[in-house]
Amino acid sequence: IWIHVCVHFLLFITIGVHSDRLNVNPVTNDIAKLSTLRQNIPKDYLIPLEYIPKEEAGMCWMKLNIFYLEESLVRLSEKFGNVSSNKENISIFIQILQEQRVHMQDLNDIMLDFECHYREERFDTNQYFDFIEDLLRAAQNKEDAHDCDVPPCPTSPYPPLIDEYSEGELLPEVVERSLLSLLFIPLLAIVFLLVWKVRSRRNQDDVQQNPAEEGLTGTEGTAPPLNTEISEKNMLNVIEIV
Numbered sequence: 001i002w003i004h005v006c007v008h009f010l011l012f013i014t015i016g017v018h019s020d021r022l023n024v025n026p027v028t029n030d031i032a033k034l035s036t037l038r039q040n041i042p043k044d045y046l047i048p049l050e051y052i053p054k055e056e057a058g059m060c061w062m063k064l065n066i067f068y069l070e071e072s073l074v075r076l077s078e079k080f081g082n083v084s085s086n087k088e089n090i091s092i093f094i095q096i097l098q099e100q101r102v103h104m105q106d107l108n109d110i111m112l113d114f115e116c117h118y119r120e121e122r123f124d125t126n127q128y129f130d131f132i133e134d135l136l137r138a139a140q141n142k143e144d145a146h147d148c149d150v151p152p153c154p155t156s157p158y159p160p161l162i163d164e165y166s167e168g169e170l171l172p173e174v175v176e177r178s179l180l181s182l183l184f185i186p187l188l189a190i191v192f193l194l195v196w197k198v199r200s201r202r203n204q205d206d207v208q209q210n211p212a213e214e215g216l217t218g219t220e221g222t223a224p225p226l227n228t229e230i231s232e233k234n235m236l237n238v239i240e241i242v
Contacts, residue, residue, distance in 0.1 A: 030096060031136055033089045034129050040086050046122040047076060049131065056117050060148035062138040063104055064114055069135060070097040093132065100139045105146070116153035120160060 050068040054061045073094050080087040101107065123131065138144075 030092055031133060033092065034133055037086060037089055038125060038129050041125050043125045045125050045128075047072065047125070047128045048120055048122050049128065050118050050120045051131070052114060052117045052119075056151055057114065058149060059144070060110060060114075062135055063107060063110060063144055063148075065131075065135055066097055066101050066104070066139070067107070067111065068118070069132065070094055070101065073097070073132075093136070096136065096139075104144070110148055113148070113150045116157070117151070119158035 049072045051065050052061065057064045073090050077087050077090040077094065080090075
């Protein structure tokens with residue numbers, strides 16, 4: 001009897017520990033990686049996100065926003081290279097959201113009921129990752145309701161936004177500075193051409209002045225022979241007188 005009791009007790013402990021390991025939520029350890037993403041992504045990034053605010057979604061806020069947040073993270077991860085640490089960290093949160101979403105029942109039906117309440121806005125880096133952290137903590141605390149009260153639709157639909165992930169608006173600061181530096185290259189070329197033309201004109205003026213100076217020096221060099229001719233004439237006059 002004691003042997004059977006001990007065996008059942010050990011089995012109970014083993015099954016309980018195993019079930020606890022299966023129910024461990026990885027959100028707690030991974031939320032710390034959000035601070036790394038905050039530091040690596042510039043603060044002036046404006047990331048679009050389709051969502052429903054808590055005032056309208058109520059207890060179904062986490063369930064109603066998990067799908068579009070996952071889509072937004074996928075688009076954000078595509079802006080980084082395959083070996084980027086940012087892409088790796090973002091893929092971790094995408095996987096967490098996918099695992100949470102798979103276990104949600106009737107998610108498509110609930111999203112269709114709240115379809116008119118979705119709006120798309122641009123979040124800066126801090127607001128975006130604050131939203132992610134709030135949703136992950138809500139998933140960790142299992143803040144989910146099966147019955148969601150759908151408020152009446154707004155009188156006018158929310159206007160769509162242009163995708164903020166265009167190449168021109170999400171360029172890193174280093175690339176922007178390099179583009180600005182490229183604008184100075186034509187200016188430097190123009191300045192170089194002007195200096196070259198001024199120097200070439202000065203060289204031409206110097207060449208034109210040098211022949212005139214050489215002519216003057218040449219006439220001065222022929223002056224002494226005139227003196228010898230005059231001395232010879234004087235000598236002839238002296239001879240004639242004698």
